[in-house]
Amino acid sequence: MTSRKPAAKVVTVMDADAVRRAITRIAHEILERNKGTERLALVGIRSRGVHIADRIAQAIAAIEKVDLPRGIVDITLYRDDLSRGDQMPQIRGTEIPFAIEGQKIVVVDDVLYTGRTIRAAMDALMDFGRPENIQLAVMVDRGHRELPIRADYVGKNLPTSRQQQVQVRLVEMDGVDDVVLEG
């Protein structure tokens, strides 16, 4: 018997069209749930959440002719695993160029997994003020939550094992739009 490890399998679970349609649908769902764009703002989590937030904003602008306020949150300083790593992760900064007080904030990320990133992002946002509420939009929900957190808007629910890896690839960073499952 050989103990050769099988090569990791890579499956494309969403192609560029599927990603585009998911963003359009999420944009509509956000508008429907919030009854328009009043006091609504988008905050992307670095890095990929920022680009997805930009695209949702573009889709909402196309539907409603309104440019939503947009922010960026870097969760590094709020992580619960900082003292574990070998070297400190590079920080690229938080930018919230609008008053968060009383706003409805849609936090945007690429993959929802343990929920720890979202916890950190919510803590970071709360340090800027008291929003009316915080909602969550993600491209992929892969399960395995370790905290009581759920998404309000989901591009795709993707059942996975913990050994697998989910990658949301975006043109802005990876030169291609798709979602792949490895392992």
Added chain:
Amino acid sequence: MAFTQRNLLGLEGLPAAEILHVLDTTKSFVEISERDIKKVPTLRGKTVINLFYEASTRTRTSFEIAAKRLSADTINISASTSSAQKGETLADTARNLEAMRPDAIIIRHPSSGAPHLLARAVSSPVINAGDGQHEHPTQALLDLFTIREKKGKNGSIAGLEVAIVGDILHSRVARSNLYGLIALGAKVRLVGPPTLLPQEFRSFGVELHHDLRKGIAGADVIMMLRIQRERQGLNFFPSLEEYSRLFGLDRAAMAAAKPDVVILHPGPMNRGIEISSEVADGPYSLILDQVTNGVAVRMALLYLLATRGRSELEREVEARAAS
């Protein structure tokens, strides 16, 4: 490139890439001090000790604010209230502090090399907040950050002409800045009376000037140093009045400088001696920007050095010993 140091004892020998990493990291910390809630939870549960054997307002406060904005608990020990008064040696103080398990120690000491001695005695990271006439690395880093923000081109200060003026001989600020500026490719000239600017400084590969106006002509940045009045009995120059007339930066002297020059001073200023109030409070003065940036630089350093905490460092040491 990441920051690989265990301590920050000086800028001598620190690679340019690591200096730039600190400056890049600093950028993200500027914004935190502009918030209504100026606090992030990064160093929650960590203990930072400020061990100051020399008078300091700016640096000690800056470190304390930086640690507090990262949620660390801070303890301030100053020489006048510590056991050093009772004759305890630095090595013994270090062993005792070590037994209280701090996660970072910031030290200022009148003797050059004291932070190095401390770093050998403790397992927590040590940051040099000024040792004798040796180095003051966090001051130089905040100066580099300030220069880069105002005068840098695409994040680079290479080729900038920087004049450091005053008591170079006794200045740890000048020494740390020399190492940092040269590492990042700036062109440095040192300006001061021959007694405070010995020829040995040529070994840094920099220009020396004993005439203020010639020294600052064409400079992009003028960094003024404090005249250390406590050394006045030592006859490095005839009188403060004469020093001020020859090396004081006032409006008349500024005529020799570039119109878009910026001016730095590490504080505390002797107004009317090395710098006139008109210049210190003028439009090209970055002196208060330096203070603001000082907090951000120190937050960045505490983030890079103290976040992992001593438990993690001890585990690493054990793992290395076991393997």
